[in-house]
Each structure stands twice: as C-alpha cells, then as structure tokens.
Amino acid sequence: MNQPVLEVTDLVTVFEPRGSLLRKAGGPVRAVDGVSLRLARGEMLALVGESGCGKTSTVQTIMRMVSASSGSVVLDGEDITAATHRRMRPLRRRLQIVYQDPYEALDPRFRVRQTLEEPLLIHTKMSRTQRQDAVIAALETVGLTPAETFLERFPHELSGGQRQRVAIAAALILEPDVLIADEPVSMLDVSVRAGILDLLDRLRRERGLAILMITHDLATAARFADRIAVMYLGRIVEEGIAAEVVGTPRHPYTQALLSVVPERDPLRTRAPLLLVGEPPNAANVPSGCRFHPRCPMAQEQCEAVDPALRPISADHSAACVLVE
Amino acid sequence: MTSWGYMLKRLVFAVATVFVATTLNFFLFRVLPGDAIRNLARVPHASPQLQAELRKQFGLDKSPWEQYLLYLRQLAHGNLGISFADQKPVIDNVMQALVNTLPMVLVGTVLAIVIGIATGVIAAWWRGSWKGSLGTSAAIFFYAVPTQWLALVLLIAFAGVLPSHGMSDPYLLDDSWTAHTLDVGRHMLLPSLTLALTLYGEYALITRSAMLETLGEDYVLTARAKGLRPRVIVRRHALRNAMLPVTTLIALSLGYLVAGAILIETVFSWPGIGFAAYQAVIQRDYPMLQGTFLVLTVSVIFFNLLADLLYAWLDPRISE
Numbered sequence: 001m002n003q004p005v006l007e008v009t010d011l012v013t014v015f016e017p018r019g020s021l022l023r024k025a026g027g028p029v030r031a032v033d034g035v036s037l038r039l040a041r042g043e044m045l046a047l048v049g050e051s052g053c054g055k056t057s058t059v060q061t062i063m064r065m066v067s068a069s070s071g072s073v074v075l076d077g078e079d080i081t082a083a084t085h086r087r088m089r090p091l092r093r094r095l096q097i098v099y100q101d102p103y104e105a106l107d108p109r110f111r112v113r114q115t116l117e118e119p120l121l122i123h124t125k126m127s128r129t130q131r132q133d134a135v136i137a138a139l140e141t142v143g144l145t146p147a148e149t150f151l152e153r154f155p156h157e158l159s160g161g162q163r164q165r166v167a168i169a170a171a172l173i174l175e176p177d178v179l180i181a182d183e184p185v186s187m188l189d190v191s192v193r194a195g196i197l198d199l200l201d202r203l204r205r206e207r208g209l210a211i212l213m214i215t216h217d218l219a220t221a222a223r224f225a226d227r228i229a230v231m232y233l234g235r236i237v238e239e240g241i242a243a244e245v246v247g248t249p250r251h252p253y254t255q256a257l258l259s260v261v262p263e264r265d266p267l268r269t270r271a272p273l274l275l276v277g278e279p280p281n282a283a284n285v286p287s288g289c290r291f292h293p294r295c296p297m298a299q300e301q302c303e304a305v306d307p308a309l310r311p312i313s314a315d316h317s318a319a320c321v322l323v324e
Numbered sequence: 325m326t327s328w329g330y331m332l333k334r335l336v337f338a339v340a341t342v343f344v345a346t347t348l349n350f351f352l353f354r355v356l357p358g359d360a361i362r363n364l365a366r367v368p369h370a371s372p373q374l375q376a377e378l379r380k381q382f383g384l385d386k387s388p389w390e391q392y393l394l395y396l397r398q399l400a401h402g403n404l405g406i407s408f409a410d411q412k413p414v415i416d417n418v419m420q421a422l423v424n425t426l427p428m429v430l431v432g433t434v435l436a437i438v439i440g441i442a443t444g445v446i447a448a449w450w451r452g453s454w455k456g457s458l459g460t461s462a463a464i465f466f467y468a469v470p471t472q473w474l475a476l477v478l479l480i481a482f483a484g485v486l487p488s489h490g491m492s493d494p495y496l497l498d499d500s501w502t503a504h505t506l507d508v509g510r511h512m513l514l515p516s517l518t519l520a521l522t523l524y525g526e527y528a529l530i531t532r533s534a535m536l537e538t539l540g541e542d543y544v545l546t547a548r549a550k551g552l553r554p555r556v557i558v559r560r561h562a563l564r565n566a567m568l569p570v571t572t573l574i575a576l577s578l579g580y581l582v583a584g585a586i587l588i589e590t591v592f593s594w595p596g597i598g599f600a601a602y603q604a605v606i607q608r609d610y611p612m613l614q615g616t617f618l619v620l621t622v623s624v625i626f627f628n629l630l631a632d633l634l635y636a637w638l639d640p641r642i643s644e
Contacts, residue, residue, distance in 0.1 A: 012472075048624075063549055065545065065549070066550060085554075088551070088553040090551075092549065092550060092551035093551065096549065096550075097549045099542045099545065099546065100542075101542060103542055104541055104542035104543065105542040105545075105546050106543055106546075107543040107547075107561050107565065108543075108565065109564055109565060118550060118552070119551075120548045122550060122551050122552055123551065167546070170546070170550075270449070
C-alpha cells in the first residue's frame with residue numbers, strides 16, 4: 001500500500017468551557033476522542049456521522065484551526081500537529097478545505113476573480129497575466145465555462161451550485177495534495193448535488209487529489225468514497241472499504257444509519273432501525289461503550305466495557321463487543 | 325426597481341419631511357410660554373406704545389396663519405427674516421454660525437470615527453482577553469456619560485492649559501493667518517475632544533458587534549485556511565464586510581451632530597449653530613429659532629438620505 005498523504009493518529013481535541021461568574025461552567029468537552037485516519041493519494045475517505053458527533057471538530061483540528069490536545073496529524077511525512085502559524089503558512093497550500101455552506105464561504109464583496117486570486121497572491125509570485133490564466137484554468141476545471149463570464153461576478157449573482165464550484169476552484173487553485181470537503185453538498189439542491197460530487201470524483205481520479213469528505217449521508221458515501229469511517233461521539237466506531245461497510249455493516253450504529261437510507265423503490269418499505277434515547281452529547285459521555293444507551297443490541301457488559309476498534313477483515317474494523 | 329427610481333423616491337420623501345418639520349417648528353415656538361416683546365417690557369421706558377410699535381414692526385400683530393403664510397412665501401424666496409435680537413438678516417447669522425460649527429464638528433467626528441473603529445476592531449479581535457474588555461468597557465463608559473458633564477470635567481481638567489471659552493482670542497496681537505489658525509485650533513481642541521469622546525463609544529460598540537459577526541463567517545475561516553495573515557484577514561475580509569452597518573450608522577449620526585453640538589457649544593461658548601439656537605430660545609427670537617432649526621432639520625434629513633443612498637451604493641446586492 002502506498003504511503004498515506006494524510007495520517008491522523010489518536011487525535012484528541014478537548015474544548016475547555018468558558019466559565020463566567022454567573023453560570024457555572026461544565027466539564028471539558030472531548031469533541032474528538034482518539035480518532036485515527038489514513039488517506040492515500042487519489043483516495044476518497046468519507047467521514048460519516050450525525051450532527052454533533054465531532055466530524056467538523058476533527059477537520060478543524062487537522063486544519064490547525066483548533067489545537068489538538070494529543071495525538072498527531074502528519075501531512076505527507078511532516079508532523080503538523082503543533083505547527084506554528086508561520087510554519088503552517090506554506091503548508092496550507094497543500095491542505096485546503098471547502099465548507100458546507102457556499103452562501104457563507106465566499107466573501108460577499110469579493111468578485112469571483114478576487115476570491116480565486118487571493119490564494120495566489122499569498123502563496124505565489126505569479127505575474128498578473130499568469131494569475132489570470134490560473135484563475136481561468138481553475139474555473140474551467142470546476143466546470144464554470146465560459147470562465148470569462150464568471151470573473152467579474154459577485155457571489156450573489158451566482159446560484160448555490162455555482163458558488164460551491166467557485167469555492168472548490170479557490171481551494172484547488174494552489175493544487176493541494178489534500179482537499180477536505182465539509183458536507184460539500186448538504187446545503188445544495190438535490191439536482192445540483194450529483195454535479196458537485198462528480199466533480200470531486202473526477203478531481204481525485206485525474207489529479208490524484210486525496211479527499212476527506214464529511215457527510216451524514218451514507219448513500220453518498222457509499223456511491224463515491226473508497227473508504228468509509230463512521231463516527232459516533234468523537235470516536236470512529238467502524239471503518240473500512242466502502243462496499244464492505246455498507247454491504248456488511250458490523251457496528252449496530254452503522255446498521256441503524258443504513259436502515260434509514262431510502263430505498264430506490266418508494267413503494268418498498270422496510271422497518272427502519274430507529275434509535276431511542278438521548279442524542280449524543282459530548283459533554284456527557286456514557287460509561288462503557290458510548291453507544292450503549294441507544295443501542296438496540298446492548299448487553300450487560302456494554303455498560304462497563306469500552307470496546308476498541310478491532311479488525312474484522314484485512315480492511316474493515318469495528319468497535320463493538322459483539323464483533324469477534 | 326432601478327436605482328434612479330429608488331433615489332427619486334427617497335428625495336421626494338426627504339423634501340416632504342423638510343416641509344412638515346418646518347411647519348411644526350413654526351408653530352412649536354409660538355406656543356412656548358413667553359413672548360418676544362414681553363422681554364422688552366422690562367427695559368426702562370418701554371411704554372405700551374413702544375411695545376405695540378415693535379409688535380407691529382416684527383409682524384407679531386398679525387394672526388398666526390397670516391404669519392405662517394408670510395413665512396412660507398419668504399422662505400421660498402430664500403429669505404429667513406430678520407433676527408429680533410440683533411436686527412441682522414437671519415441667513416447671515418445662521419451662515420456665520422454654521423461656518424464656526426463645521427470645523428469643530430468635523431475634527432471631532434473624524435477623531436471619533438478613527439478611535440471608534442480602531443477600538444471596535446481591537447475589542448472584537450481580543451474578545452475575552454483584557455484588551456478586549458478594556459476597549460469595550462471604555463466605549464460603554466463614554467457612550468453612557470452625559471455630554472455636558474464630560475465637557476465640564478474636561479473644562480476643569482484643562483483650565484489654564486487650554487482656552488475654555490469662545491473660538492478665538494480677541495486680544496491676539498499677531499494677526500497673521502498662521503497665528504490665527506493656531507489660536508482657533510487651540511480653542512477647538514476641547515470641544516472637538518468632547519465630541520469625539522461622546523461619539524466614539526457608539527461607533528466602537530457597533531464596529532465590535534459587526535466585526536464579531538463577520539469574524540465568525542465561513543469566508544473568514546476560509547481565509548485562515550488559505551494562509552492569510554490575521555491582520556490581512558481583519559482588514560480585507562472581516563472589517564470590509566463589517567463596515568456596511570458601521571458606515572450607515574455614522575452617516576445617520578452625522579445628521580444629529582450639528583444639533584448634538586448644542587450642549588458642547590453652550591458649555592464652551594462656541595459661537596456655532598447650537599449656541600445660536602440656545603441663545604435664540606432664551607431671547608424668544610422666533611426668526612433665528614426658525615432659521616437654526618431649519619438648518620438642523622435639513623441636516624438630519626440630508627444625512628438620512630445620504631445613509632440610504634450610501635447603503636445602496638456599498639452593498640452590491642441592493643444596487644441591482
């Protein structure tokens with residue numbers, strides 16, 4: 001197997017609550033609690049989980065927007081876990097991010113050309129015409145053609161899908177090794193989602209871009225990703241090759257997630273495996289297996305044993321006492 | 325709607341507002357207790373005949389309606405009447421007062437904008453640390469302090485160091501242009517500083533909240549992810565977008581500045597429009613009152629109009 005371009009090992013991110021005089025602060029929140037991920041060149045890894053499970057915190061920590069409490073993030077052989085802002089700056093061009101909401105991610109007062117030029121101004125010494133060429137090339141790559149007609153537009157003159165393409169173009173213009181896509185299509189109309197996902201898929205195949213895609217949609221993950229990592233309350237509970245995770249899910253949480261993915265035939269009904277109990281709260285992690293209060297298959301031992309991620313096959317592992 | 329249609333609509337609205345305000349001003353001062361002529365009755369030898377004569381001369385013997393129509397007709401010709409107090413054309417008095425007020429208000433406002441925006445940015449960037457708290461608390465303090473109190477405190481604190489009264493030294497021997505300007509500048513320092521301090525707090529608080537909003541936006545995160553330096557992020561992305569509400573607020577508050585200077589001008593006896601209005605109220609000098617209030621009204625409405633147009637111009641989403 002080739003050398004991973006991004007390797008995250010036992011990453012922990014703890015948020016200390018900001019206390020005030022009047023309100024007593026709660027305990028620290030372990031938003032990311034021992035997450036390990038490997039991403040190879042040209043690979044797409046989908047990080048799946050429900051809202052508040054720590055997906056975005058994981059990404060923020062990888063991006064060095066938030067400091068890791070322990071563990072490490074290695075980008076192409078270089079440990080960036082504790083990199084200073086100064087050391088991080090040249091590395092940023094190799095690790096780019098696309099945010100969820102294309103309506104928020106673009107500066108409303110920047111024209112498309114300015115948005116795309118900015119990274120070039122920070123990281124390169126290109127001339128004006130070189131920059132112009134690079135901007136046009138990036139726009140064409142993301143399918144905004146003819147590129148010239150988009151250059152002088154403001155974000156409010158673009159549709160949601162077009163904005164997300166601009167955001168992707170801005171992330172790609174520095175030719176990064178790794179692209180993190182934080183729910184890149186969840187704010188878009190269903191009709192334009194496929195276009196964006198196809199674009200990301202093409203980019204990794206043609207350019208060898210490694211993509212870490214955050215999503216809460218297992219169907220999307222199954223369709224586009226090579227590997228899937230399922231996250232629950234700051235932990236990876238199941239990880240493996242996409243087809244295996246979706247085909248033979250081993251963790252009850254993954255099974256529950258899969259049971260609510262709609263069937264293609266709307267008349268065919270299936271009993272969804274509905275989860276009961278409290279939604280996960282990272283400030284109050286249950287004892288033992290953190291999923292046991294909501295787990296339909298919970299046993300007595302689950303309250304005491306906190307299972308580690310154990311391999312099931314060569315490329316599939318799950319964290320559940322039922323997995324032998 | 326086209327931007328021309330928008331502007332025209334605003335303009336018509338502004339003119340109508342000026343008319344209504346003018347009418348209100350006219351009648352408001354006449355229901356005030358006291359009388360312009362009665363003041364003169366205390367003067368020795370002011371016989372009833374003389375009073376009646378004066379009343380006739382000032383046109384106060386006519387019915388209010390007649391006076392009002394006369395006022396409107398003259399106003400349309402650009403005639404603001406003659407001051408009861410000094411028998412000079414009101415227009416000349418008002419213009420002179422305005423010329424005195426504007427430099428003082430301008431210096432104070434520019435100072436307030438600079439200090440206000442800087443404090444707001446600092447308070448937003450270092451939110452939660454002592455730097456941010458200090459900036460915010462100081463801004464709230466100066467926002468809350470009554471203008472006249474602050475003016476008096478500064479006056480006492482700098483008594484003897486800086487001139488406390490008027491806008492120039494009548495005994496200045498050197499009549500060169502530079503000496504005169506320096507002298508006025510020294511007189512201007514305290515009133516302008518008072519104005520700046522009472523204004524900057526509001527600007528700082530608005531800037532801070534607008535900055536906090538933009539600093540949380542995804543495009544600021546994106547800028548960080550791109551590797552932009554914090555200072556550049558603040559200037560290019562956060563502040564630029566935060567300036568939208570700040571600019572409109574400043575434009576709006578400019579209208580009240582001319583009026584707001586009444587307290588400052590009174591404390592420092594600055595012979596400006598506010599001081600003139602104050603004097604006119606005391607003397608029941610109706611034409612002067614109408615003149616000064618016309619200027620105040622027009623300035624408030626003008627800057628409101630300006631704020632409206634500025635907003636449309638600044639926000640590319642509105643100017644469609």
